[in-house]
Amino acid sequence: MTRTRRLKRWALILLGSSAVLLVPWMVVLALTLPTRTEVHNWSLAWIGLDVLMALGCAATAVLGLRGDARARLTASATASVAVLDAWFDLTTSPVGTELAVAVGSAVAEAGLAAACVFLALSKGRHGEPASR
Known part of the structure; x- marks a missing residue:
């Protein structure tokens, strides 16, 4: 071995x-x-997830358009961040309007995650083998 x-x-x-x-x-x-807690830096935590998602989308787009196989790695990581963001959107929103907004956001993030998973599992551009 x-x-x-x-x-x-x-x-x-x-x-x-x-x-x-x-x-x-x-x-x-x-x-x-505990079922409840006070969170400091709440906005920083949420903005941080969105920054990670934006950077992942940008990196995946740039690498993918260049035909770089590393786009599969950034796509995989971005899918994970999108699912994580959706999870926290749904589990931290109170019932009512905020939850409805969270559901809409989670649907969009699920779509982003699905696109990223597709890219992570796909071959290179136009069906060609991914470059090394």
Whole structure:
């Protein structure tokens, strides 16, 4: 087995172990976290997610238009940020108008995430193999 394959195998074992170890941690959090809290820098946190999403979209567009295979990586990361943003939009909005706005935003972010996943899984421009 080559060194790269061994490293990949250990990385996958680490990821699988992390998934298993996160289950009891989630139980601890579910039992101990307060249902309400005061958050400092709330606007900075939300703006930060949007900045990450904008940078990810820009990087993916620039790299993708250049035919650079790294666009698949930025697309994947951007999809994750979009899903994260949608999750927090929905779970932190009170029932009513704010939740309706959050649902609309989450639908748009889900569309962005879907486009990013499509790009992350697709080959290079016009069906050509992605460049290296």
